[in-house]
Structures are given as C-alpha cells and as structure tokens.
Amino acid sequence: MKMSLIINILSIAFMGQLMAVSPSFSQETYRLKAAITGLSSSSVVIRYSRQGMLINDTIRVHQNQFTHALAMTDGAIATLVLNPTTQLPFWLESPLISITGTLGTTPILQSRGTPENDWLDLYRKTIERPYTLRKQGKSSAEVDAIVLQQDQATRQFIAQHPTTRTAAYLLYWQAVYDTTIFDQIELLLAKLSPQVKASYWAQKTLTRINNVQNRPRVGKKLPAFSLPDATGKTISLTSFAGKYILLDFWGTWCVPCIQGIPELKAIHEKYGSRLAIVSIALERPSDRQKWLKAIDKYDMNWTQTAQFTSAREGVNELYNIHEYPTFLLADPEGILVAKIKYGEVESQLEQLLK
Template identity: 25%
Template sequence: MSKIVFFICVVGLLVPATLVAKVEKVTLKGAIKGLGNEELILMNSDRSEITRTKTKNDHFEIVTEVETGDLRYYILYAPSVGPLGPSMAIPTIHFFIDSPKITVVAELKDKQMRLKSLKGSPGWEEHNRILESLPSSLTIQKVYDRYNQAFHEYNEVEQTEENMKELKAASHAVDVLQGQRREEIFGLLPQYTTSMPFAVIISSYFGIDNIDEAEKVWNQFDPSIRHCYALKQLENLIQRGKNCAVGHEAPNFELITSTGGKIALSSLRGKYVLIDFWASWCGPCRREIPNIKKIYAEFKDKGLQVVGVSIDSSDKAWKKALEEENMDYLQLYDPEGITSKLYNYNGIPFIILISPEGIILEKGLRGENIREKITEYLK
C-alpha cells in the first residue's frame, strides 16, 4: 500500500503529493548469473543500506518499502565481489524502482557485475529508449570495445610504442564520441522538459565546473517534475556551487592533522592558503605533489600556507603515502569526505587558493598554473 506524503509548493503551484513522494511496498527479484550463494545488499542512492539478503544459486528476492515516485537510482551491492569505492572490480548494479514489481537480470564475470535487463520499470524503458534514439548509439559499443582492447593490449600484453599509439587513438575516439553524445542529449532538452528519465540522463553531465549551465538547464524543466531525485540533486549542486564560488568566503572545516591534533581552516587567516585535496590512490594527485612541494619551498616565507587534505578512507594508506612523499607542509585527514560536500568537488586533485581574508581566489589549479597564480597575488 502506498503512503502519500503531504503537498508541496513549487513556483507558486500546489503539486499533489502523489507526484512528489510515494513510498510503497515493492518486490525486487531476479538473478545475478555467477554470484552463487552470496550476500546481496540493497542500497539507496546515497549508499545507505535498505536491507540485505543472500542469493541462492544466483537468485534472490527482496520485499521491502522504498520511495518509488522520484526516479532515484537504487543499488544492489555484492560485498564478495569487491569493496565500494575505487577498484578494478565492479560489485554494484544501478537501476530504478518505480513500480511495485521489478525483475533484475545481471551477470558477474571477471569480478564485474553487469545489468543485462530490468523489467517492470517504465522509467527504465524510457531512459533506454531515449539513449538508443541518439545517433551516437550506433557506434558507441564499437568505440568502447576498441578502447578496452587497446587498454588491455598496452597494460596487460606489451607496452610497445605501437600499442600506446593505438591506445591514444582509441582514447581520442572516446572523447569525440562523448562530446557528440553530449551535444545530442542537450539538443533534446526542449522535447523532454516533463521527462524524469531525461532529467536523470542530462543531470549526469554537471559538476563543479559548469554550475551556471546547470542552473540554466534546471530552470527549463517543468515544475511538475522538480521533485525528481536527479533534479533535486542538481538543485543542491547549484546551491553548493554558489556557496563556494570564487569571490565567496571559503567554507570552514576542522580536520585531524598528521600528528593527531585538530585544526580549523579559519585559524589560518592572515596568510594565503593553497589547499590540495588528494588521496593516496590517485595517480594524478601523486604526480602533482612534487610541484606543490617546490611551490611551498619557494613561497612559504612570503606569506603562503600550503595544506594537503587527504580523502583516503584508510588511515594506514594515508600515513604510508605521507612517508613516501615526504611532504613538509600541513597535512589533514578527511575520511568522511566533509570537504567534498563543502567545496563541491567530485574529482581530485582539486587545488584552490584562498586569500588572507578567507576569500576563494582560484579553483581547479594544476601544474605551472599554480605558481603563476600565486605569483600574481604574492608580488
């Protein structure tokens, strides 16, 4: 039985709760070929656990109550396949639950779970229909197969000049395809301003670097579907982006230091502060560290404080990286990802510069551009 939740007011219009929130009892069943008899966890979009079960000869059935009215992604996670987070394993599949009966068919192969089909979801059907209507859909599989093969040949077979050349060409083809696909999707927006599946698709293209464009797109969707989970997340992204935009006061945080104490960002007022958000497992982050060390050595006596903020989930991995990199500037630890929410970043390294008054001056700095910007301010 459905539970109807309130009425809400959107842009001055009363929208019935049946279009906004709908928590109901659902039956989720299916099979994950190759999983066998293992634990399976149903999670919300934020990875919070809803319930868990155990598969029997690949098959499972879950009966529970979930939100079905906002077209959010749900996640099935098999811990035996691998951990959540960065890994070569893919222990999850993502899908919609927007009707009382959903049937999942998936496959586990080479430590990677793949969704093969989803039955009973009107939203999933429309989502796939839209993507399949794109001209780029005719070549997408071929392009990605070429890239995967080139990646395998270079990294697993032999690192020859010829294999690297093919990998670069395949990578370029992927970039071109992604650009084409983006243009096709954005071109469809006027036709789908009342489509939640389309909102899910286009919302995935936005991050911290294009907040203004995100707001323009969000404004084009009809108020009747702004309860859609993807649009609510996009609205939140826009607001967070504005709160930590260049020219705004840097959001304060307090984190653990490498020596076990605690320090707040606000305590560093009076100096220019360069913050590098990084992690031990991030290759580009590690490659940027020598450059940051040089910058710190050059400007530390001229009014610059450098801060490294690790988002490692493992304290052991973080401390091991600190020893290996021998960084002599302030190091802080953020295993809960507090700063990613405050500063709206979803990729690392993410490097920002803050004024002595605590105002964000620059964001997304990399390489030589870091020194150039610091030099502009510390003349």
C-alpha cells in the same frame, strides 16, 4: 563528450555540497534478484551512496544469477555495475527487485515491476538504447552530435513526465554533464510536480546549479567550509587568519598527487610563516587508515583533512573539483588569488607571494 545513463553513470571514480535535506533511511532491506544471460563474470558490483559516502558491494555470480540484500540508499537508487561499460541504475521501491537481461554487443537490461523502475526502463527503451545504437561505428564528431540529440530527447522525456522521480533523476545528470544549459534545467525543475520538486534528486539538481553558479572564481571570496583534520580538530578558512592559504585537493589513489608531495614539502618549509597549506583528501570510507598512513609515510606535516564521500558531495562539489590534484591559492581575506596547475605550484607561488 558526455556519456549515456547506462554507459557511465556514477562511474566517475571519486565524484556537491551535502544535501540540505538529509534522506530518511528506513530499516527495510530490499532484496535484489538478477538473472542475466551471458553474465560470465565471477562477480559484479552494486554501487550506491549512503549519507554522502560512496559504497561498492561486490557480489558473487553463479550460473548467470545472483541475489543481494540492500538497505535504503541516498535517493533510493543503486547501480548495478557489470563491467566498466555496462551499468544499470535501479530504484529501491519494492521489497523484491528483479533485474533481467542479455549481455552482448548491445546489452539489454531491465529493472521492472515498480512504477519508477518502469519509467526508467521506458527511458532506456525509447531514448538511451536507440541513441546508443546510433553511435556505433561513428566518428568522434558524429558521436558528439548524437549525444546532443540524445540530451534534447532526454529533456523532452523529463518535460513529458514531471510527476515521476525518474524525471528528477535524469535532470540531475543533465546538470552534471552540461553546465551550459542551466536555463533549460531551471525551467524543467520549475515544472516538476511539488512532490517531485521536493525529492532528493530535484534538490540535488538545485544544489548542483547553485554550486556551479557560485563556484570559486579569481577575485571572489571562497565559500566557507569546515572539516576535521587528522587529529579530529575542526578547521576552516578562518582558522588561518593573516596567512595566504593553499588548498590542495588530492587523494592517496592519485599518482600525480603523490608525486607532487615533495614540492609541497619544499613550499611548506619555504613559506611556512606566510602560507598555510591545507590538504583535502578525497577517500573511500574504508580508506581512513590508508590516508593516515600516507600522511605519516610522506611526512606531510601541514594541515591534513579528508572527505570520505563521493566527489559529488561536500567541499569537492562546493568547489567544483573534478581534477586531481587541484591547487587554489587564497589571500588572508579568503579571496581566491589563483588556480595553480600541477607542476607549477612552486614557480607560481614565487611570483604571487613576492
């Protein structure tokens, strides 16, 4: 079931190929001022992406209020995270951004005072909030049906406001949560105004469509990528000519990934002459040392690379990776041979590499 914009947007812990057009970052600092009745937490989080890296700023709250200075972000958007189920995206398009609201069973939050924030607030008021209320007390099947109705209403909103960046932003999240409606998304994308079509979120939507349509499939050549390894050397699929390649998508934060390391060590010892293991870790920008220490601690003496980005950037988005760990086996020509389930790596490799 897909989640609504406030409920879970950008809350996936580590979630795209890097945008072909890099955002231009101004030196201007935006000041956020918030007053939210019922905000009893001692701190809140502002979550955003900058140059592909997911960043969380923790802010102290005093008497239901807080202020925060913020530089430009990817896509000119950040998200206020009050708790796991209450989040508010807002646009950075004014030196002073004001957020007000009231917490409760159904929180009401507003970021207003600029054109795009007003559009985002209109969407929350006319679509997101009413549909959220309709879901309360309903069964899972009933909620699923309401979510589909909300998505249809969201796409109507996008079609009605093609000159707004908010339309492109909403369209991107439609593309994230439902890969079965890309025909509708492409039509909506084509109807955006030229300026909006060239914006960060519209281009990110296009990248999402292209990545999913070209995602790795058994029998198809894997998309090319290059990443620095733990020593700084750039590696790619062509670095392992003549060998099968096992791509291991993992993270130091992933318990099953850590539990599976002994199996990978056994595989490396058994098939080292025929099989190259390439581990691609997904880590927070601040966790590089944690990653390096894990490599040393668990004696992971095969090729180690990492992305210090959100999971909706870089190789993870290019390969449409949403579960950790994920294992992909490619033949010496770079053709995907198999997607291997966690816990079955050694047994499947024994059959595939006989």
